[in-house]
Amino acid sequence: MSMSDTAALAATRGRLSRHVSFLAYDNFRYLKLALAAVAGSIVLYVAVPPYGERYGGGWAGYTLGTVGALLILWLTWFGYKKRTYDPERKYLQPHGSGAPDSAHQAEDPSRLARRLSAHVYLGLALVVIATLHTGFHFGWNVHTLAYALMCLVIASGVYGVVAYVRYPRQMTENRQNMTMAQLQAQVVAIDAELRRRVMPMDDAMATIIRGSLDNTPIGGSMWRQVTGHYPDCGTVQAIARLQAMPDAGPGAIDDTWRLLRTKLDEKAALVFRLRRDVRFKALMDIWLYVHVPLTFALLAALMAHIVSVFYL
Amino acid sequence: MEVDVAFLSRRGTAIMRRSQRASGERVCIGRGTDNEVPLNDIHVGLRAAALILRDGVLTIDRLDNSPLEVNGSLVDTAPLKPGDEIRLGPYRIEILAPPDGCDGAIQIETVQPTAGVADRLGAGLPIGLARTGANKRLYAWTGFVVITIVCLAVPIFVLSGGMLHSWHKGAPNATLPTLVGLSWNPGSFSNAHRFFAADCTTCHEGAFAGVADKACLACHANVGTHTPHGAALAALGDRLASMRCADCHTEHRGIAGSVVSEASLCLGCHRNLKEAAPAADMQNVGGFPNAHPQFRATVVADAAQNATRRVQLGGSPPAIDRPGLKFEHKVHMDTMNYPVLVQAGRAVKDCGDCHVAEPAGQGFLPITYKNQCRSCHQLTFDAVSLPWQDGRVPHGDDAGVIAAVWNDYAGRALRAGAAASPAPSPAPTDIQAQVSAQAAAALRVVFDEKRGCALCHYSTGDNGTWDASKILADALPPKANPAHVVAAVKLPVRFLPNAVFDHASHRGATCESCHTVAVAVSNGTERLMVPGLDNCTQCHGAGDASFHAQSTCITCHDFHHSEFGLMRNSVAGAMQ
Numbered sequence: 098m099s100m101s102d103t104a105a106l107a108a109t110r111g112r113l114s115r116h117v118s119f120l121a122y123d124n125f126r127y128l129k130l131a132l133a134a135v136a137g138s139i140v141l142y143v144a145v146p147p148y149g150e151r152y153g154g155g156w157a158g159y160t161l162g163t164v165g166a167l168l169i170l171w172l173t174w175f176g177y178k179k180r181t182y183d184p185e186r187k188y189l190q191p192h193g194s195g196a197p198d199s200a201h202q203a204e205d206p207s208r209l210a211r212r213l214s215a216h217v218y219l220g221l222a223l224v225v226i227a228t229l230h231t232g233f234h235f236g237w238n239v240h241t242l243a244y245a246l247m248c249l250v251i252a253s254g255v256y257g258v259v260a261y262v263r264y265p266r267q268m269t270e271n272r273q274n275m276t277m278a279q280l281q282a283q284v285v286a287i288d289a290e291l292r293r294r295v296m297p298m299d300d301a302m303a304t305i306i307r308g309s310l311d312n313t314p315i316g317g318s319m320w321r322q323v324t325g326h327y328p329d330c331g332t333v334q335a336i337a338r339l340q341a342m343p344d345a346g347p348g349a350i351d352d353t354w355r356l357l358r359t360k361l362d363e364k365a366a367l368v369f370r371l372r373r374d375v376r377f378k379a380l381m382d383i384w385l386y387v388h389v390p391l392t393f394a395l396l397a398a399l400m401a402h403i404v405s406v407f408y409l
Numbered sequence: 410m411e412v413d414v415a416f417l418s419r420r421g422t423a424i425m426r427r428s429q430r431a432s433g434e435r436v437c438i439g440r441g442t443d444n445e446v447p448l449n450d451i452h453v454g455l456r457a458a459a460l461i462l463r464d465g466v467l468t469i470d471r472l473d474n475s476p477l478e479v480n481g482s483l484v485d486t487a488p489l490k491p492g493d494e495i496r497l498g499p500y501r502i503e504i505l506a507p508p509d510g511c512d513g514a515i516q517i518e519t520v521q522p523t524a525g526v527a528d529r530l531g532a533g534l535p536i537g538l539a540r541t542g543a544n545k546r547l548y549a550w551t552g553f554v555v556i557t558i559v560c561l562a563v564p565i566f567v568l569s570g571g572m573l574h575s576w577h578k579g580a581p582n583a584t585l586p587t588l589v590g591l592s593w594n595p596g597s598f599s600n601a602h603r604f605f606a607a608d609c610t611t612c613h614e615g616a617f618a619g620v621a622d623k624a625c626l627a628c629h630a631n632v633g634t635h636t637p638h639g640a641a642l643a644a645l646g647d648r649l650a651s652m653r654c655a656d657c658h659t660e661h662r663g664i665a666g667s668v669v670s671e672a673s674l675c676l677g678c679h680r681n682l683k684e685a686a687p688a689a690d691m692q693n694v695g696g697f698p699n700a701h702p703q704f705r706a707t708v709v710a711d712a713a714q715n716a717t718r719r720v721q722l723g724g725s726p727p728a729i730d731r732p733g734l735k736f737e738h739k740v741h742m743d744t745m746n747y748p749v750l751v752q753a754g755r756a757v758k759d760c761g762d763c764h765v766a767e768p769a770g771q772g773f774l775p776i777t778y779k780n781q782c783r784s785c786h787q788l789t790f791d792a793v794s795l796p797w798q799d800g801r802v803p804h805g806d807d808a809g810v811i812a813a814v815w816n817d818y819a820g821r822a823l824r825a826g827a828a829a830s831p832a833p834s835p836a837p838t839d840i841q842a843q844v845s846a847q848a849a850a851a852l853r854v855v856f857d858e859k860r861g862c863a864l865c866h867y868s869t870g871d872n873g874t875w876d877a878s879k880i881l882a883d884a885l886p887p888k889a890n891p892a893h894v895v896a897a898v899k900l901p902v903r904f905l906p907n908a909v910f911d912h913a914s915h916r917g918a919t920c921e922s923c924h925t926v927a928v929a930v931s932n933g934t935e936r937l938m939v940p941g942l943d944n945c946t947q948c949h950g951a952g953d954a955s956f957h958a959q960s961t962c963i964t965c966h967d968f969h970h971s972e973f974g975l976m977r978n979s980v981a982g983a984m985q
Binding site for chain 2: 242296385386397
């Protein structure tokens with residue numbers, strides 16, 4: 098490997114390790130762009146009134162509507178680009194001949210973070226542009242339906258932004274430098290230990306431990322994953338039952354009781370972390386089940402809105 | 410007893426079998442290591458069951474509280490024969506034919522995998538929302554298709570399928586198709602159009618067709634056009650001819666109505682109309698009130714020719730008014746100063762004594778001799794030194810005055826003979842001559858420069874002066890179609906015919922607050938009392954005024970003038 102390749106890769110790795118939030122991407126470039134678009138829309142709305150009250154038609158109204166519709170299509174396009182994103186393609190290979198230019202790569206317009214930053218800020222600008230396009234006239238019709246769907250999509254997107262800013266850090270702190278697989282492996286090991294320890298013990302103890310081994314769920318329905326609420330956790334119940342047992346007994350059983358209790362506590366802590374991890378992931382994913390379907394409903398309503406305006 | 414115990418385990422298609430012998434009084438099965446058949450699973454009790462020979466038959470007894478299932482039924486004890494199946498915890502125990510030397514043979518197999526497989530945590534319950542069965546793609550397609558059908562396909566079907574019905578008395582609107590049509594309605598209807606608004610196709614012709622003029626003309630067929638027929642308007646005329654109703658009249662913009670009131674619509678043409686169409690004699694307008702030209706009153710130029718001219722208002726002093734009558738407001742308004750006239754009921758108290766508002770209150774009834782003048786100016790000859798009474802000439806028929814006087818005397822002569830009325834000297838030779846002489850004497854008073862018609866009217870002679878001798882030179886006996894004596898008079902009813910001014914909406918103001926009465930009558934010369942622009946702009950301001958009455962072009966001016974004919978005809982047929 099040549100010196101330039103080594104240096105370039107080091108530079109690439111170094112750049113990759115410097116995290117820049119998608120909100121602050123490229124020095125808030127897309128925030129500025131969105132603010133400029135909003136300002137331009139307000140100026141247009143105020144300065145070019147139609148005859149009568151402002152509404153979706155007239156010179157300014159049609160311009161705002163066209164810009165809004167094109168924005169909606171472009172914002173939807175992000176979904177496609179997100180799904181076709183290939184991290185290998187852009188970063189790890191030298192760009193063109195010779196050493197890759199880190200500045201050039203930072204401006205590579207197909208970087209997903211760039212697209213996401215633009216998507217978020219221009220999506221927020223769309224609220225203003227579309228609201229000005231309505232002229233603040235709303236009714237029970239397909240036009241307001243399109244607007245309402247757009248607002249719901251944007252609202253779910255705002256939740257998504259908040260989730261993407263908050264939960265990754267909380268997930269990392271929860272994992273404490275371990276992977277999910279490592280945590281699971283630890284739980285399985287504790288289960289094996291419990292099974293081994295309780296094998297020679299009486300049936301009462303075996304029943305208690307069995308409850309923990311058989312019925313400690315992680316994951317489940319959408320509701321369960323998002324709330325992180327597992328009311329019938331076998332491990333929690335085993336701990337409770339163990340706690341409720343009378344203290345009397347020969348010394349050997351006391352030691353084993355303490356060991357079992359310790360192992361159950363360890364397992365419980367790990368299981369709670371696993372469930373929290375599942376919960377954070379679910380909270381980061383749940384909004385897309387609103388955002389994406391409503392986007393396509395919005396596209397249909399937008400089509401109906403535009404066709405109806407020109408059909409009649 | 411001796412029992413052959415075989416442990417079976419399967420891996421794919423491979424089967425491994427491990428045999429051992431168990432002997433004892435009874436063969437115990439359980440989790441505990443002291444059992445003859447130890448089963449290494451916590452789901453099995455410490456000492457779960459025992460195999461014994463009872464009366465020579467291999468029997469199984471349940472020893473603890475964990476369930477024992479033999480051939481599908483829960484039992485406490487059961488005799489066994491080869492082929493029977495026992496379930497104990499996760500184990501399936503099959504009874505086989507005992508080999509030689511054994512009392513029984515069992516085959517043990519695990520049918521439920523022991524908990525402890527490393528990936529159990531992931532394989533059991535779904536982790537990740539994608540595995541819960543929620544499907545973004547399904548939801549997205551469902552939403553897209555449903556909304557396309559409900560919001561696009563169904564309305565198109567309803568609109569083009571003739572399912573919407575206009576209002577008919579006694580027939581209710583179709584409910585569901587109406588609701589479907591309303592889902593496309595972008596704004597509320599004007600009040601006057603609501604009675605047919607349930608049927609969109611009343612105005613909207615069809616797919617992507619817009620609203621054609623003929624939809625409006627179906628009800629509004631007699632709407633007038635904007636310019637006189639044949640007016641030379643060049644490019645502006647083409648522009649006017651190509652306008653659609655919908656260019657100025659909007660719908661779905663609220664209940665208040667559909668006429669565009671913004672001045673900018675009119676100013677598009679009227680801003681430079683003077684240059685674009687000089688023959689129209691229109692000033693340029695840049696707006697109201699700031700760039701609106703001074704008003705010009707339309708007054709009579711020549712009553713006989715029916716000619717008018719326009720006089721600029723707002724001057725100081727106001728422009729002279731020449732109505733074709735020798736009328737002075739000052740004289741009449743001074744009558745209040747003469748107690749004799751006041752007592753006789755012949756004093757003019759205020760404007761309303763002569764200027765009578767028409768029933769709607771917009772303007773005033775035309776001034777006529779009969780309604781306004783006759784009560785004081787009776788065309789009799791009481792005060793004149795002629796020896797007859799109640800001679801009365803008709804008004805408004807100046808040619809008939811001569812015949813009326815002649816007929817009066819002719820009638821007296823017919824009734825009473827020549828001696829009935831005193832004859833002027835010298836004595837006439839015959840009745841006709843006598844009647845002519847009497848008539849001429851009376852007509853000399855009637856046509857006198859300072860009395861009779863001349864009191865109010867100008868004559869048709871030079872400079873409007875009265876020369877009785879000249880008039881009477883060849884007037885008697887009266888001829889058919891004599892020449893007119895009195896100059897034609899035409900009193901205008903409206904001085905600003907190009908605008909619509911409604912006195913009724915200004916009834917809170919007094920006459921003097923707008924009409925420059927004091928100035929007009931101050932020096933005896935009759936002047937126009939119609940106020941100019943400055944008077945109006947005291948109260949009226951621009952379309953967006955805050956402290957003046959908001960006024961735009963159509964506040965005072967009409968676009969459609971029915972007196973110019975039908976707009977439809979001048980618009981080359983209804984615009985498509």
